[in-house]
Amino acid sequence: MRFKKSSPPPKKSHPGSSRNTDRPRPNPRETLEIDIEQLSHEVRGIARYRGKTLFVDNALPGEKVKARITASRAKFDEAVAIEILEPAAIRQTPPCPHAAECGGCSLQHMAPQAQIEAKQQILLDQLQRFGKAAPEEVLPPLTGPDLGYRSKARLGVRYVKPKSGGKPELVFGFREKGSNNLTDISQCLVLPEAFSALIPELKQLVERCNTRRHISHIEVAIGEDTTALVVRHLQPLTNEDRSLWLTFAQVHDLHLYFQPGEEAHKAWPEAGPERLAYALPEFGLTLQFHPQDFIQVNFGINRKMVHTAIELLDIQPKDRVLDLFCGLGNFTLPIATRAREVVGVEGILELTRRGQENATANGLANIQFQAADLTADFTRSPWARGGFDKILLDPPRTGALEVVRNIGHFNASRIVYVSCNPATLARDAAELIQRGYRLSKAGVMDMFPHTTHVESIALFERQ
Incomplete structure (x- = not known):
């Protein structure tokens, strides 16, 4: 392709500006x-x-x-x-009956194998266009099931007056394609089947609530053996409404959280920590997370991604490794099972605390978690003293331009870059190449089948 x-x-035109009207x-x-x-x-x-x-x-x-x-x-x-x-x-015929309207999955009309091939070509094109680079080896795509894979989602709740008139009706679902309007759904095939089957009941539950017009959305977070609901409400729920939600959670064995403001609070079960969990069996690890924490939502691809990253880093027992944008330790903990020491750095303090909790729970004492502004020069920070043999980057969509301009200071032999935006990966690749690295390997990961998101991983080696 x-x-x-x-x-x-284009720039907006102003009165008196010249335009081609032919x-x-x-x-x-x-x-x-x-x-x-x-x-x-x-x-x-x-x-x-x-x-x-x-x-x-x-x-x-x-x-x-x-x-x-x-x-x-x-x-x-x-x-x-x-x-x-x-x-x-x-x-192909989209597997989901809502595919024509729902903006959650915009590529269901395209066969899954063709989707990942297209994404691989996008990655290679962007690397060439913005990075003037091509990997010496293209890695095989990391793929898995294209349905039932997603462990987190946010379902919008809105009352909308029908175009034909009459009373406002509840619309429950995701945003429409190219619009802020919601698509009313009865199922979601990229969510696990057991939860997708509950969507009609959830909608009925909202309709029964006295405060239904003040419920803005419902988040679902799914762990290895537990599912949690977070109910976001803009006004206090009545006792009757709380009772309805508690009964629903108990009947369906769900953890329930209410979110009246910035923070969500666990309502059921009353005992136990506010945590779900996912496993990385290859490394003997279990990582805990709060339902509203950022995690990789495709557990199957995440396991393959972590395996690939560790393999590409080629960690030796004597290595000191730096994990930037480390979150709650998704890469940090597996690295620690192979390296002498690993430092995980993250801009969000709460996630570094979660990372330390996970390190302690898994009996790993060779990890430091640090909160820091990664857009600033961190090379003289106390935790950076002693340098690093290997570095892993997992930045947001905006990339890691400031970081890659600074990490040359460490002269690491290998850098693995995990990306959710091929354009910023390509831009940052050009910086790394300018600083003495070569783009050794790169490939795509099907983290979000049926969407246009392109997830990729790249290995840079010191020349």
């Missing part, structure tokens, strides 16, 4: 028949229409589709395919 970079949003402007309600040539880096179909690039949702390369224009920009237009006249071989 070939990919094309999306054009940046080209006819598309009618937003216009439908047209077009041939899809390739995929964009957002995994949308690309066509040419009236001399402009047209990005088409729900369209795949090689297809002829009937599309409706949804937006017109200065340099490109946007559309959605409303009928597939000639389908591509990689098109």
Whole structure:
């Protein structure tokens, strides 16, 4: 597959500015028949229409589709395919009945193998475009089940007046594609089947609550053997409503949390810590987390990812390892089972405390957890003294530009970079290469099947 970079949003025009008015402007309600040539880096179909690039949702390369224009920009237009006249071989019937409206999974019309191949090509294209680099070896994609994989989600709750009039009705689900409106769902196939089956009952429960209009969303967090619900409410719940939720949690063996403000508080069961858990069996570890902590939501791919990261780091018993953006210790603890010492650094103090809890619970004494601003120069911090042999980075979507400009100070032999955004990985790769590293290996991980998210892992080795 070939990919094309999306054009940046144009600058707003001002009165008196010059504009090209010769080209006819598309009618937003216009439908047209077009041939899809390739995929964009957002995994949308690309066509040419009236001399402009047209990005088409729900369209795949090689297809002829009937599309409706949804937006017109200065340099490109946007559309959605409303009928597939000639389908591509990689098109499949979406497994979820809500796929056409729900924005949770926007690639269900594309076969899973084609999805991961497209994401791999996006990674390689971005590395070449923004990093002027290509890995010496492309790693095999890390894949797993494409349904029932997700351990966390947030279900919106909203009352909406029907277009035909009448009383407002409860809408319970995820955001629509390209909209802040919610799609009303009866199931979610990327959540475990046991929880997906509870969605109709959850909706009925909300409707029975006296304070139903003040419930904004419900979060679900699923551990290895426990599922928790967090009910976010903007006004205090009545005693009757609390009783309804408690009964529901008890009947379905759920942990229940109420969140009236910034913090959620456990309501059921009353005894025991506010923790769920997931396991990393290869390393003999169990990590605990609060239902609202950031974790990797695909446990199967996470286990494969941790294994791959440890393998790429090639940790030796004498190594001192630095784990940046360490969270609650997802990589830190496994590294500690192989290395002499590991320092985990995170910007959120509460997660470093959680990491230390996990280290203690797993009997690991060769770990330091530190809270620090990773956008600042940390190379002279007390915990950085003595240097590091290997480094792991797992930054947010914005990447780790400031970090990679500083870590050359340590002269580590290997750096493993786990990324959720190939564009910022590519940008940071260029910095690492400039500082004497080579891009040895890189590959993608199917952490979020049926979505456009591209997760990847890369190994940089000192020249």
